[in-house]
Amino acid sequence: xxxxxxxxxxxxxxxxxLSIHLVTAGGTGARSGRVAVAQTRAAPVGATVRGRxxxxxxxxxxxxxxxxxxxxxxxxxxxxxxxxxxxxxxxNTWRWRRDVDWYQSLSSxxxxxxxxxxxxxxxxxxxxxxxxxxxxxxxxSAAWRKDGALxxxxxEQPDYRANTPFLRQVVVRSAPDTAPAVWSSSPAEYHVLGxxxxxxxxxxxxxxxxxxxxxxxxxxxxRPLAQNASLVAISPDGSSxxxxxxxxxxxxxxxxxxxxxxxxxxxxxxxxxIVDPATSTPVAWVSGPGDWLDDRVVASTSTxxxxxxxxxxxxxxxxxxxxxxxxxxxxxxxxxxxxDDGRTIVTWTDLPGAQAAQIVCDRFALTCTQxxxxxxxxxxxxxxxxxxxx
Amino acid sequence: MSTRSCSVLLxxxxxxxxxxxxxxxxxxxxxAFHRYGNTNSYLTINLQDxxxxxIIGQRGFRAGSxxxxxxxxxxxxxxxxxxxxxxxxxxxxxGSLIKGRVWQLSDKRCNGGSGQLRSELFIHSEETxxxxxxxxxxxxDPFCWEGDSDYYSLGxxxxxxxxxxxxxxxxxDATWDSWDxxxxxxxxxxxxxxx
Numbered sequence: 001x002x003x004x005x006x007x008x009x010x011x012x013x014x015x016x017x018l019s020i021h022l023v024t025a026g027g028t029g030a031r032s033g034r035v036a037v038a039q040t041r042a043a044p045v046g047a048t049v050r051g052r053x054x055x056x057x058x059x060x061x062x063x064x065x066x067x068x069x070x071x072x073x074x075x076x077x078x079x080x081x082x083x084x085x086x087x088x089x090x091x092n093t094w095r096w097r098r099d100v101d102w103y104q105s106l107s108s109x110x111x112x113x114x115x116x117x118x119x120x121x122x123x124x125x126x127x128x129x130x131x132x133x134x135x136x137x138x139x140x141s142a143a144w145r146k147d148g149a150l151x152x153x154x155x156e157q158p159d160y161r162a163n164t165p166f167l168r169q170v171v172v173r174s175a176p177d178t179a180p181a182v183w184s185s186s187p188a189e190y191h192v193l194g195x196x197x198x199x200x201x202x203x204x205x206x207x208x209x210x211x212x213x214x215x216x217x218x219x220x221x222x223r224p225l226a227q228n229a230s231l232v233a234i235s236p237d238g239s240s241x242x243x244x245x246x247x248x249x250x251x252x253x254x255x256x257x258x259x260x261x262x263x264x265x266x267x268x269x270x271x272x273x274i275v276d277p278a279t280s281t282p283v284a285w286v287s288g289p290g291d292w293l294d295d296r297v298v299a300s301t302s303t304x305x306x307x308x309x310x311x312x313x314x315x316x317x318x319x320x321x322x323x324x325x326x327x328x329x330x331x332x333x334x335x336x337x338x339x340d341d342g343r344t345i346v347t348w349t350d351l352p353g354a355q356a357a358q359i360v361c362d363r364f365a366l367t368c369t370q371x372x373x374x375x376x377x378x379x380x381x382x383x384x385x386x387x388x389x390x
Numbered sequence: 391m392s393t394r395s396c397s398v399l400l401x402x403x404x405x406x407x408x409x410x411x412x413x414x415x416x417x418x419x420x421x422a423f424h425r426y427g428n429t430n431s432y433l434t435i436n437l438q439d440x441x442x443x444x445i446i447g448q449r450g451f452r453a454g455s456x457x458x459x460x461x462x463x464x465x466x467x468x469x470x471x472x473x474x475x476x477x478x479x480x481x482x483x484x485g486s487l488i489k490g491r492v493w494q495l496s497d498k499r500c501n502g503g504s505g506q507l508r509s510e511l512f513i514h515s516e517e518t519x520x521x522x523x524x525x526x527x528x529x530x531d532p533f534c535w536e537g538d539s540d541y542y543s544l545g546x547x548x549x550x551x552x553x554x555x556x557x558x559x560x561x562x563d564a565t566w567d568s569w570d571x572x573x574x575x576x577x578x579x580x581x582x583x584x585x
Binding site for chain 1: 428456457458459460461462463464465466470471472473474475477485486487488496497498499500501502503504505506507508509510511512514529530532536539542543544545546577579580581
């Protein structure tokens with residue numbers, strides 16, 4: 001009888017452990033809280049590009065022809081984008097025409113409005129053979145369609161000129177080695193964000209850095225997706241997109257889930273409902289680019305990170321993480337990405353002294369590690385494509 | 391009227407016109423934007439004696455910039471630190487999203503030159519192209535100053551168009567007209583400092 005009782009107790013304990021494990025693996029065990037950040041000297045996690053070093057996509061790190069850099073797009077788009085078949089990576093490069101001390105005024109350095117300062121050039125590198133091809137001068141901001149088509153923007157002129165909007169067209173190549181077709185009907189300040197199936201989601205920037213989102217269904221066929229909003233992520237099936245509003249544009253900013261097909265709003269999560277667990281106050285902003293894995297989305301907030309759940313056309317807040325460093329000036333967390341387990345979040349941040357570091361968080365344990373500080377030019381930026389759908 | 395009296399009167403008139411019109415050869419007008427928070431920073435317009443470097447006139451206004459304090463965040467971060475040129479000043483600017491009394495700033499790469507290029511930024515308010523107010527809804531209208539949340543911007547510096555009139559943007563513009571007076575496109579060399 002005693003043996004039976006012991007066996008029963010053991011089974012109960014095993015069942016309890018198993019159930020805890022299952023709950024945690026399912027993510028329902030995720031809780032909001034302040035995360036502790038420890039320093040580490042470990043190598044960066046995941047597919048990253050740091051200046052000229054591309055790692056995490058092959059057996060060993062590769063050295064790119066030029067450093068990955070996209071000052072016109074910043075962190076609105078990935079600096080390097082892998083093709084869906086894993087054969088290529090498209091990456092942004094930039095050549096300055098002259099040295100500029102950006103802390104000083106341009107005029108004090110003899111730079112006048114209209115002077116050519118630099119040139120963006122998109123490169124496509126074959127991961128297997130190492131062959132590196134530069135596309136047209138004036139190109140940047142790429143996304144791959146599932147069938148291997150490559151979308152990007154191409155400047156009307158190749159050079160960025162001081163104090164002059166860099167106007168560009170949206171172009172698409174059916175394959176990297178085919179001729180580009182122009183999809184936009186007139187030049188503007190476009191950023192290619194990602195494919196949603198056969199539709200291409202593009203941001204258009206206006207004066208004062210306002211952004212609206214468009215959908216291109218083909219050459220000359222653009223329609224609005226969301227006004228005064230920026231992209232957080234595209235659903236894995238390409239049917240919807242999560243976009244963020246700015247507190248500068250509305251007194252009730254929210255995350256909005258919109259249909260790519262007809263731009264209707266499917267769900268919304270006001271920022272006022274995303275409450276920081278350390279301060280018990282709503283976050284001031286939520287912003288992309290983030291990551292959408294299965295039915296979860298991670299995005300950056302004014303005090304750290306938020307994980308949302310998208311299920312049945314509903315948007316719910318699963319977890320709010322407070323990261324002290326994210327609240328400092330220039331301390332926000334950039335481009336958060338889920339690792340395959342859905343439990344690990346990989347992001348990066350700027351540090352004082354023009355430096356940057358990768359941050360890797362275990363969102364169940366509420367712990368993060370911060371990697372070694374490197375110069376900002378070599379910030380460990382993730383290699384990814386926001387595109388979804390077939 | 392003695393010669394001496396005439397000279398004094400002439401000097402007074404010259405001084406008056408110098409301050410009523412464009413900045414004279416011996417004065418310089420510049421803005422200083424001190425970043426404390428997205429909605430509670432401070433903007434000063436300064437009249438400087440170029441010979442001595444002394445600030446001989448200054449007016450200050452509450453101002454805002456961005457919705458976050460990360461100067462590298464496009465559409466979000468406050469204005470990056472450093473010196474800017476002025477690209478022009480307009481009383482009746484009629485852009486799609488920015489209207490009325492504006493001062494346009496030069497481009498700036500953030501974080502001392504390591505990150506995002508910020509561009510097409512202004513000092514402005516929320517008003518119509520004819521310096522009025524358009525408040526058709528009970529919500530946040532883009533050309534209507536409803537309150538303190540209007541200090542938020544996507545990156546520009548914003549000053550209030552709020553009663554009592556003249557509003558801050560009105561007083562800033564009047565001060566500019568009095569001390570400098572240029573309108574249209576021009577280059578104001580190193581005319582804005584952000585700290």
